[in-house]
Amino acid sequence: MTLKLPIYLDYSATTPVDERVAKKMCDCLTAEGNFGNPASRSHVFGWKAEEAVEDARDQVAALVGADPKEIVWTSGATESNNLAIKGAAQFYKKKGRHIVTMTTEHKAVIDTCRALEREGYEVTYLDPEPDGLLDIEKFSAALREDTVLASVMFVNNEIGVVQDIAQLGSICREKGIIFHVDAAQATGKVKIDLQDLPVDLMSFSAHKTYGPKGIGALYVCRKPRVRVEAQMHGGGHERGMRSGTLATHQIVGMGEAFRIAGLEMASENERIRMLRDRLWAGLQDMEEVYLNGDFERRVPHNLNVSFNYVEGESLIMALKDIAVSSGSACTSASLEPSYVLRALGRNDELAHSSIRFTFGRYTTVEEIDYVIALVKRAVGKLRELSPLWEMYKDGIDLSSVEWAHH
């Protein structure tokens, strides 16, 4: 059998749109299709578009156990995070101006919190434990009288660990603190039942779950009723929480993608877990290979591995037949290694040596076997080039070396 190169193993960056989803979307674009403005009340074009939007709202709500009235369309998880965090902090500011979140959150949460700091809010950024998980006691201890909001992501985008949202949420409920969860990486990967989960606000994205880019949603709990101040003003769409003409084709795509996720999640996760375990088994017999993040409490779709004494960007260069991402500095202009890996307490060498493999619907066993062989070859070659590997082999403790920093 022939393999198609390069192999895509970056599903946490984005997923391709499922063919079934693309087809539904195409039906909502042209003159022959369902192109109307869902807000048009005076004719059938508007009514038909509105019906499609509401069907999609039902589909999204169904995947996460919400009432459709609790789903607000946005342009994606970044906007949902902004609306949730700024919107709730501003609406409830009389209660207090303190926010609790984590250092390993996505930038859409961290930067939103930073923006609120400039408005006079105070934010506590909690570090995870070395396994990537948030300690419940530490979380509880960080909550104060004036804490108005806590925000913790469901599934981490870099290391795939799954936080204990149920427990974190019930602590917030007890203390009357609004709890927001960024679930961009969670849909279709972990079961989400908002009937049971004590969560007030939850952000969703379509394009991590085989839907299109540019569309997402925010769950806004009705019981107890949670309010957010609008960040986008205009025609008063989405019950005033988010103005802007609804993008029917995008919304229909997200709905169909979430419907498929609900149907196929169980079997898909089993298949992906098998692929992930196969890759990990194939890599583990190499020396000095470390898994980043807890192995058990993580989604099967993610394997984040540090290959000690090999620099991440040079490894990615050697792995040009596979599309992966690195927590190494050099892939960005920042020259800082991944802030997520550093928050785990990983030393700089390991943080610089990490590769994130993320799998999905179209990953095959043949691809995984190819990747194992390729990674082994590349790591072996780069270690031959690495003075650090030679020193390690000579028994030199690298932490005892005085490096000439420049």
Added chain:
Amino acid sequence: MAYTDKVIDHYENPRNVGSMDKEDPSVGTGMVGAPACGDVMRLQIKVNEQGIIEDAKFKTYGCGSAIASSSLVTEWVKGKTLDEVKQIRNKDIAEELELPPVKIHCSVLAEDAIAAAIADYQSKHVTA
């Protein structure tokens, strides 16, 4: 990030990879950079009695541009005197490899490695 063909060539076929005996009086070793910064470069030169670099070896932990910079430098220093080699500037390396601005530090590191290797060699040959 797109690499130039020259960087890819040195990365895929690195020249003069290896190690020499650090204790050998004719060998100068320069190790620069730090794991924390994501780059460690080790350049070794072997200098003959005429003061000419007759061999050079490197090992580098770092991105493709860092590997290419050090590989290139081993080619450039061979057959030259220490004084000639001291004239090599990071700008020359960056220009030869067409490094983008974010990778200029790799060429700086390579220049530092040359200086460190020469300094190590000369420290073994202090004439009173």
